[in-house]
Amino acid sequence: MYLRLITFNIVLLICTYALADKQTSNQIYYKQFQEIFERINKDYVQDPDKQKMTDSAINGMLTSLDPHSGYYTDEDLDDFINQTKGEFGGIGVEVMYDNGAIKVISPIDDLPADKAGIKAGDYIVGVNDELVSTIGFNKAVKEMRGEPGTKVKLFVIKNDEVKPQDVELTREIVKIKPIKSHLEEGGIAYVRIVTFNEHTIQEMKKAFKSVEASNTADGGIKGIILDLRNNPGGLLDQAIAVSEYFIDSGTIVSTKGRTDTNNSVLTASKFTAKAPNVPIVVLINSGSASASEIVAGALQDYKRAIILGTKSFGKGSVQTFVQVSPRAAVKLTTARYYTPLGRSIQAEGIEPDIIIEPAKVEYPGQKNEERRFSESSLKNYLKNDNKDLKDNEQKKDKDKLKKDKDKPELKIEKAENYQPSELYKKDYQFARAYDLIRGLILSKNK
Known part of the structure; x- marks a missing residue:
């Protein structure tokens, strides 16, 4: 019984100390901050800029939490608000801080970074001949902004290349069309x-x-x-x-x-x-x-x-x-x-x-049928005598389909008649999406 009472008192004492620690821990942190602030204010070699000290301290606290928390003041705040409204100046990239560098989340269509070929996953390690690790994330981002028509030089490590490269961009103010x-x-x-x-x-x-x-x-x-x-x-x-x-x-x-x-x-x-x-x-x-x-x-x-x-x-x-x-x-x-x-x-x-990974496909200037080697490529080949019959049957099927009110005619071009758009030719992922959609439409209407 005596041992059980001692054990209970120890547990109670530990809980009391834990509660006290929890209540006073914030006060300890505040006191540490206050002491350092006052020491700088008193002993620094010259009168410090207290607003700048406060801004930097707050920003440091927030950026230490995760890559997406941050502190915005003055011009940075105006830029952030303008960006959500769809209009801002600079080179047009969504970025985050990553181990002493700026990682590109995404370039924004038709803005300078996109035009220069900067892509998601690329790293900006220097701005105007200064390393991001030296000047800090916020200053580096601020350096990328500026008056439209002025230039900014970036030192970029491309996601798909080993050798870093200098990229010079001309800043723009663009109203983004979403x-x-x-x-x-x-x-x-x-x-x-x-x-x-x-x-x-x-x-x-x-x-x-x-x-x-x-x-x-x-x-x-x-x-x-x-x-x-x-x-x-x-x-x-x-x-x-x-x-x-x-x-x-x-x-x-x-x-x-x-x-x-x-x-x-x-x-x-x-x-x-x-x-x-x-x-x-x-x-x-x-x-x-x-x-x-x-x-x-x-x-x-x-x-x-x-x-x-x-x-x-x-x-x-x-x-x-x-x-x-x-x-x-x-x-x-x-x-x-x-x-x-x-x-x-x-x-x-x-x-x-x-x-579907991005890829590049070369499209010939002529139709596939013209370059495909087949029976029809041979000299004196026998022609298909069922062609006329086939055309007549297709016409009958189409007329019957038109008369059926519950099953309207499916007006989608046949594959052999489709002329690929420029987007289809240059964008492999879009091309596969387009092919898939065509297949879904055809299967839905059967």
Whole structure:
């Protein structure tokens, strides 16, 4: 009994000390910071810039947490706010800090970095003849910004090359158009989401209306290729709205943090306008991050689309942006997000349903039939006497199909009549997505 009482007292004493430590630990950290601040203020060789000290200390705390938390002041804050509105200056790259260098998450379409061939996964190790490891991440990023028309020199290590290279870029101010779209042959809508800014869902709906209107003679949109490659993400509410446009109802994404205020379940409403109910292929790659992964993950979990390409970036965290003063704001990682089936893609990415690596295909100037060696290539070959009969049978089948009201004629070009578009010729992943969509349309209408 005496031994049991001693044991209980020891446990109680340990718990008391643990509670006291927890209550006073924050005070200890504050005191350490205060002591160092006061010592610098008192003993430094000259009167220090206290605002600069404070800004650097706060920024250091945030960047030590993870690559996506940060502190924005003055010009940096203005640039950040302008970027979410779709207009900013600089070279046009989404970046993160990585071991003393700047890692490119994604170049943004038609901006200087993209034009210069800088790609996702490349590293910027120097800016204007200064190493990023020496001047720091924030200063290096700030150096890449500047007046339009002025030049900036980068020292870049390409993802697919060993030797570093100097790249000189001319800064621009560009208002980013979040959506690019056009109609491909066969009634297939190609819609590329460049970024998720405050105009994305509005511009995407306009794009679908425009594409559908241009193909009313052939029955509207028959398939959709949604291109999220090299999309670095952006605003969460826009990712939700885009997902909702393709999903009838149900969970789009859930978030979980340390506090209840950061736990949420975001859902799609069945009462909002929806995209045409046609086959969809979504293109992703290693430059698809954050908001674009939310869209791809939701469409994949609901089997609303086939995901094609390469594994996405894997940014499965949520940042909260809070302006703490007129000149400063904090971006803090407050939660992880999960797909409708509860998958966390943090550091893992979205795995495509069909993996297609980028490749280059050379297309000859002449048709395949003209260069293919076959029976018809031989001198004095016997011609096919069933050709006329075959044409007559096809005409009868087409007339019968027209009379069948419940089974309208499928107006999609035959493979041998298809003339590849320029995008098809130069973009291997798009070409495979287009072929897949054509197959889905044909099988759906059989």
